[in-house]
Amino acid sequence: MTASIPSTVTLAARWQQYTALTKPRVVQLIVFCAVIGMLLAEPGWPRLALALPATLGIWLVSSAAAAFNCLVEQAIDSKMVRTAWRPTAKGELSNRQALVFSALLCAAGSAVLYWFVNPLTMWLTFATFVGYAVIYTVVLKPMTPQNIVIGGASGAMPPVLGWAAMRGEVGPEAVVMCLIIFLWTPPHFWALALYRVEDYRRSGLPMLPVTHGSDFTRLNVLLYTLVLFAATLLPFVIGMSGWIYLACAVLLGGGFIAYGWLLWRDYSDSLARKTFRFSILHLSLLFGALLLDHYLMPWWQGS
Secondary structure (H helix, E strand, O other): OOOOOOOOOOHHHHHHHHHHHOOHHHHHHHHHHHHHHHHHHOOOOOOHHHHHHHHHHHHHHHHHHHHHHHHHOHHHHOOOOOOOOOHHHHOOOOHHHHHHHHHHHHHHHHHHHHHHOOHHHHHHHHHHHHHHHHHHHHHHOOOOOOHHHHHHHHHOOHHHHHHHHHHOOOOHHHHHHHHHHHHHHHHHHHHHHHHOHHHHHHHOOOOHHHHHHHHHHHHHHHHHHHHHHHHHOHHHHOOOOOHHHHHHHHHHHHHHHHHHHHHHHOOOHHHHHHHHHHHHHHHHHHHHHHHHHHHHHHHHOOO
16 A cells, blocks of 8 residues: 655655656766767767757656656565665655656657657667666566566667767667676676665565575676676777777776675675675776777877
């Protein structure tokens, strides 16, 4: 039974509740990766007439997916310390309010992308919404411990969306960036799940540490950091980037592997938290290095 909604809520409090539904920190990383895709798709500075509405549209649809996720998982969220504060879990927003909010954001974002960017970007972004909000959240997450692996495909799409916005097509460079995020997602989320395992156990979600134990999960984290390391070298291999990016990729990848190794050999909740935090830093700096290389490589080569 949904908790009653307080009748007197200030406008500022209501704004904070709706903002919380959009998971701002998660969406921030999504938009960041999409913007990187936009910048890398252009040889020079991007066309702002496309980049600005594309950023807005992707942000709106991503926020809509986050709000829909909060709506679907309100019962689960209420059982977990990490998510019990969410407005839907606390009953501060009704199901109808969350659903209407999500639908409006999705419609607005899709309209911006269709009319001011291009139809391909709109359809790819909408497909990402369906992949995350429906296929992952409703179907995969409560069904299989491989939910993060399979569902990671939708979370890996932001660079593809950004690339498509500027080019009107999906190139191999965009696919490589998508692959990197796809392989980064499991060790990132499993590090979190390791030190939040009791939360997931109470929620009933079949996360890997719950279904297969800590040892098996830690081994998988390590193995994925190794595969991820290989994937992060692909931009250099295909000529998408130069030596600046390669040096950063090796250093960051080595750091992630080191965390994975330590986590596998001598586990502690503190180390799992550090691994999770480093994974966010890893992806942010990796794509930042890709962008830096993109603009410095022509100057470095003297062109």
